[in-house]
Amino acid sequence: MPASAVDRLAARLxxxxxxxxxxxxxxxxxxxxxxxxxxxxxxxxHRRAPRELAAKLVEQAGAxxxxxxADVAGPGFVNLWLTTGWLGxxxxxxxxxxxxxxxxxxQRIQVELVSANPAGPxxxxxxxxxxxxxxxxxxxxxxGHEVE
Numbered sequence: 001m002p003a004s005a006v007d008r009l010a011a012r013l014x015x016x017x018x019x020x021x022x023x024x025x026x027x028x029x030x031x032x033x034x035x036x037x038x039x040x041x042x043x044x045x046h047r048r049a050p051r052e053l054a055a056k057l058v059e060q061a062g063a064x065x066x067x068x069x070a071d072v073a074g075p076g077f078v079n080l081w082l083t084t085g086w087l088g089x090x091x092x093x094x095x096x097x098x099x100x101x102x103x104x105x106x107q108r109i110q111v112e113l114v115s116a117n118p119a120g121p122x123x124x125x126x127x128x129x130x131x132x133x134x135x136x137x138x139x140x141x142x143x144g145h146e147v148e
Contacts, residue, residue: 005090006034009066009082016060017042017053023080032071032079033087039076050076101143110148111137 006023013021019042023034039054046053057078058070066086071079091098113133116126141147 005086005093009034009064009086012064012066013038013057013061017057019045026079031073032069033082034080035073036078036080037076039078043076054078099142103144106144106146108146108148109140111140113137 010021010023013023013036017038019038021036021038023036026032026035039050039057043050043053051072054072054076058072061067061070061078061080066082067080068083069081073079111133114126114130116122137147
């Protein structure tokens with residue numbers, strides 16, 4: 001069984017299309033939540049026009065509970081708009097890791113929280129800097145870096 005909500009949706013669409021479906025996030029949100037070019041890729045094998053295959057997939061995908069709307073675009077792309085329920089379930093699967101990063105090159109970072117003047121008193125600004133430094137350290141750690 002596929003691991004994520006997106007993988008499960010791609011598997012269901014693959015069954016409908018009769019070919020492996022790769023879902024991608026369009027750069028323009030006006031093109032839907034996800035898009036696929038499976039009709040363009042599988043047209044030569046099926047000996048049919050890509051737009052014809054895309055139209056068939058759009059009709060079938062529109063019947064899925066996860067899909068709010070599906071459209072054919074350009075030479076045979078399929079744009080999908082998903083229901084808010086599906087999006088909520090996908091986010092719930094991610095859980096507390098939502099937004100967590102995996103940097104290409106994790107770095108070892110040292111964050112200095114408070115640098116108090118030894119010749120002067122601690123001020124409210126010193127406390128603010130401690131809270132600020134702690135927040136920055138937590139964000140860097142969440143982003144995948146090793147923080148000291």
